[in-house]
Amino acid sequence: MSSPDFPATLDPDRIPAHVAIIMDGNGRWARAQGKDRLYGHWQGYRTLKQIVYAADEIGIRYLTVYGFSSENWRRPAEEVEGLMRLMLEAMRAEIEELMQNGIRVRVLGRLSQLPSDLRREFSDAMERTRENTRLTFNLAINYGGRAEIVDAVRHLAKDLLEGRLSPESIEEETLSARLYAPDIPDPDLLIRTAGEMRLSNFLLWETAYAEIWVTPTPWPAFTRDHLLTAIADYQRRTRKFGAVVEEDDLS
Ligand code: IPE
Numbered sequence: 339m340s341s342p343d344f345p346a347t348l349d350p351d352r353i354p355a356h357v358a359i360i361m362d363g364n365g366r367w368a369r370a371q372g373k374d375r376l377y378g379h380w381q382g383y384r385t386l387k388q389i390v391y392a393a394d395e396i397g398i399r400y401l402t403v404y405g406f407s408s409e410n411w412r413r414p415a416e417e418v419e420g421l422m423r424l425m426l427e428a429m430r431a432e433i434e435e436l437m438q439n440g441i442r443v444r445v446l447g448r449l450s451q452l453p454s455d456l457r458r459e460f461s462d463a464m465e466r467t468r469e470n471t472r473l474t475f476n477l478a479i480n481y482g483g484r485a486e487i488v489d490a491v492r493h494l495a496k497d498l499l500e501g502r503l504s505p506e507s508i509e510e511e512t513l514s515a516r517l518y519a520p521d522i523p524d525p526d527l528l529i530r531t532a533g534e535m536r537l538s539n540f541l542l543w544e545t546a547y548a549e550i551w552v553t554p555t556p557w558p559a560f561t562r563d564h565l566l567t568a569i570a571d572y573q574r575r576t577r578k579f580g581a582v583v584e585e586d587d588l589s
């Protein structure tokens with residue numbers, strides 16, 4: 339049963355369980371306003387806050403956002419430092435409200451390479467919210483899809499060497515069970531803002547059959563309505579997973 343204010347454009351029975359977002363275009367959006375890139379990132383944080391609560395309200399179970407890629411260290415030191423500070427301040431500012439709303443926070447990526455105060459903040463947030471049962475909000479930070487697969491392979495190799503695994507027993511599940519969040523289902527819908535048609539090393543393994551939706555709107559200008567539009571579009575698609583379905587008839 340959906341609540342009276344459930345969006346009329348959506349089918350409540352076909353809400354994607356897991357939505358992943360490549361939040362791109364903060365820098366371009368800021369430049370277009372004559373502001374510096376960091377201003378765009380702060381505005382992007384405002385957008386993210388709206389989208390987390392909108393996603394929860396619509397009934398999405400998992401939201402995974404790309405916050406900082408393993409390649410983003412290539413940016414000027416000032417921008418990288420500004421982003422680290424933003425993440426620290428945002429996490430400190432939001433944790434109570436996330437907690438009150440029953441949101442579970444998880445951070446995916448090579449966290450050991452982050453500044454220690456940020457790492458501590460993330461660990462505390464994960465620990466505090468671990469029993470929460472509404473939306474699971476995954477933040478991909480210092481995340482790379484290839485790095486995630488490499489980390490999984492390292493675990494796998496260790497298990498192999500120590501005799502817990504044999505080469506013949508390796509299946510897709512053997513590897514996926516060693517990814518950063520093995521208990522979370524693969525994304526159903528992948529949204530990218532700011533128009534670029536690429537994955538930029540995001541969730542390479544997990545997006546094998548994700549439906550992709552790209553908008554030219556840059557992340558700071560993205561709204562709940564864009565999210566609803568993306569989901570409505572998703573609901574009109576036929577997912578085939580390699581099989582033949584009725585719709586394949588072109589006539
Ligand atoms: C996305 O916006 C946020 C991060 C990568 C941290 P960008 O900073 O990539 O903005 P553009 O793509 O340069 O406009």
Ligand code: IPE
Pocket residue numbers: 360361362363404405406407410534536538
């Ligand atoms: C992807 O955006 C990373 C995040 C959104 C955090 P980028 O802006 O880094 O991707 P490219 O460089 O355009 O591929």
Ligand code: MG
Pocket residue numbers: 362363364
């Ligand atoms: Mg970008």
